[in-house]
Amino acid sequence: MKQGGRREDLVDAAFKEIAQRGFEGLRTRDVAAAAGVNVATLHYYFPTKESLIRGVLEHAMDRFRTTLEPHGSPADQLRNHLRAVRHLMTTEPELGVVMGELALRANRDPAVRELHDEMYATWQKAMRGLLRRAARDGKLRRELDSDGTAALIMGTLMSAASSPMNAGGRGDLAIRQLERLLGISGSIN
Amino acid sequence: MKQGGRREDLVDAAFKEIAQRGFEGLRTRDVAAAAGVNVATLHYYFPTKESLIRGVLEHAMDRFRTTLEPHGSPADQLRNHLRAVRHLMTTEPELGVVMGELALRANRDPAVRELHDEMYATWQKAMRGLLRRAARDGKLRRELDSDGTAALIMGTLMSAASSPMNAGGRGDLAIRQLERLLGISGSIN
Amino acid sequence: MKQGGRREDLVDAAFKEIAQRGFEGLRTRDVAAAAGVNVATLHYYFPTKESLIRGVLEHAMDRFRTTLEPHGSPADQLRNHLRAVRHLMTTEPELGVVMGELALRANRDPAVRELHDEMYATWQKAMRGLLRRAARDGKLRRELDSDGTAALIMGTLMSAASSPMNAGGRGDLAIRQLERLLGISGSIN
Amino acid sequence: MKQGGRREDLVDAAFKEIAQRGFEGLRTRDVAAAAGVNVATLHYYFPTKESLIRGVLEHAMDRFRTTLEPHGSPADQLRNHLRAVRHLMTTEPELGVVMGELALRANRDPAVRELHDEMYATWQKAMRGLLRRAARDGKLRRELDSDGTAALIMGTLMSAASSPMNAGGRGDLAIRQLERLLGISGSIN
DNA sequence: AATGAATGAGAGTTCATTCAT
DNA sequence: AATGAATGAACTCTCATTCAT
DSSP states (O other): OOOOOHHHHHHHHHHHHHHHHTGGGOOHHHHHHHHTSOHHHHHHHOSSHHHHHHHHHHHHHHHHHHHHOOOSSSTTHHHHHHHHHHHHHHHOHHHHHHHHHHHHHHTTOHHHHHHHHHHHHHHHHHHHHHHHHHHHTTSSOGGGOSHHHHHHHHHHHHHHHHOGGGTTTGGGHHHHHHHHHHTOOOSOO | OOOOOHHHHHHHHHHHHHHHHTGGGOOHHHHHHHTTSOHHHHHHHOSSHHHHHHHHHHHHHHHHHHHHOOOSSSTTHHHHHHHHHHHHHHHOHHHHHHHHHHHHHHTTOHHHHHHHHHHHHHHHHHHHHHHHHHHHTTSSOGGGOSHHHHHHHHHHHHHHHHOGGGTTTGGGHHHHHHHHHHTOOOSOO | OOOOOHHHHHHHHHHHHHHHHTGGGOOHHHHHHHHTSOHHHHHHHOSSHHHHHHHHHHHHHHHHHHHHOOOSSSTTHHHHHHHHHHHHHHHOHHHHHHHHHHHHHHTTOHHHHHHHHHHHHHHHHHHHHHHHHHHHTTSSOGGGOSHHHHHHHHHHHHHHHHOGGGTTTGGGHHHHHHHHHHTOOOSOO | OOOOOHHHHHHHHHHHHHHHHTGGGOOHHHHHHHHTSOHHHHHHHOSSHHHHHHHHHHHHHHHHHHHHOOOSSTTTHHHHHHHHHHHHHHHOHHHHHHHHHHHHHHTTOHHHHHHHHHHHHHHHHHHHHHHHHHHHTTSSOGGGOSHHHHHHHHHHHHHHHHOGGGTTTGGGHHHHHHHHHHTOOOSOO
């Protein structure tokens, strides 16, 4: 599963570090140590700490994108999407935390902001497409075909993924309720 | 509007600093300077940086609590509550960011975690009370009287308040849509 | 026994502090606290830390001088003197430590050096007087009537009083042996 | 004479600094500067100030041990030992001062205490061995074969080495007198 | 490609001292 | 005579970064 590659190792280590201690507690030395190399080696691959962080964010977003890529039967995609997040929250709680850190950082770091907005735009477009198609198929009430619903879903998912309110299993209450409200709380579960 | 008090000044300054640069960028020296005092003075009031942060968080949560305290006509309380957040997001975007930082930090700092959970529990209790009474009054569909709805509302509000997705005015799309879904998108707007 | 007096209280507190933590660990705040007053009050009585230290040293030397003042029967004075130190070591081990600190500090602080030398000179004069008179009375071998013996006695006493080698009761071994060597290990014990 | 090695340089510099200003006046920056490196470099070798101090103490005790290691003809060892200290006092007065600081610090710092006691025990054992053998050879009065004499010698030596009473050449008065009393004031001088 | 050693620029914290009251 | 509040200067320690090897 792992195929080495110093760069990847370093990004992985940094990812875990951020998930555990936040940007606040991110130390190049710790990352290097966790990856089993010298700090100087880290700087060979990532000239600055910022560049390392950028690497982590790209990686995190890739992971997010990949996992959430709608797939499966055409009409169930929306349902699947939400379910995928519920699943992700359990399997990889770290990802949620890192996404949260990313979101917060986007507020003040223009470079991160750009990454964030790009990802958000992509997501939103996909989301809207799904909603529209679902509505057209009669699987969704007409009035839900909107940017508002996309925003609501995305907000709920993000907060579910990153907030400590959701630790301890009761995390997906909100998502489930949203599914019910949207009328897509599929039989398949 | 301002009534002095070094302690308050320092907390205010730290609050703004966190909102602007995150915990990551919080520097005692900058806080002190912003409050117009020497660093040593800061440490006279707050022995450690951690204690200053705690001060800020308590302050932030107080502010949040106060603002969101449901008031006004009895049946409209829920509506008012949501509206208050929408309003808060515009007036004081900083508060949202700080709450976001708080939430993230709660994931790794037990002391913060405690503060967070306490606030969350209080809020949830209030929320559920509101939902129940609204349902009893016939203003809300029966099936919405639940923990899930409370979680959904709170998640949406939090994410609306702290995420950069919502900057630039389109922030309250999600909340509005939620109101519509709940059937409380009151004529009063 | 205690008749108040802020100055004395402060000196006492500082003395104890030095005995416990050395000059290295002496903090004006701690001294003030131990004396039950504010730091500013301490500075009212002692404008600088140095002046407080000076006060402590004078106090310590007074205590040393007083205790060791040869008294009692004329010929036994020497014996009594040594015995007094042995006694002092048990009763007030703190005094020894402080005298040790004083001696060390004298190496680099001219003001302390002056105090130290003055005390040393006085002591040495008294010592020599004692030795001479004891020798004249036939209580001491002639060849011991010298500066060397005085130096030996004083060195032994000082080291016995301040060195951790002597903690735990086995401290006065050296003094006893010295008494035997000098032939004054009196029947009175 | 000097063979480099940053660690050694730093220890040397710290040693001199302590001799000159005491623990009280020991500043990492000064030590680093004296060794010609940045403070951060000092912390590269010694993570904390305490660890640097420990390094210095070990070094000092090594130096002490080495110098005082009894060598030369078997019966003269005792004499040589005392003479070596007299010599050391003139050649390296700093060592005495540092040993004094060490002794004082041992009173309150358990780690230092351990070092001190260990060295003391070693020394005492060697001393007693010497005394016994000298007595057996008939070079020493029988009644001197004791822990008391060992303690007396050691106390005298320590105080001679570290006390300001001994500055200015008249330092070895006490040792000489002790030699005379013990009857070992050898013709060799 | 990798590292041990080194560093400049801070960071948080401490402390003797001052001053208005 | 006493204090709470304030400060400048300094201290130890940290960290991203560089560089010779």
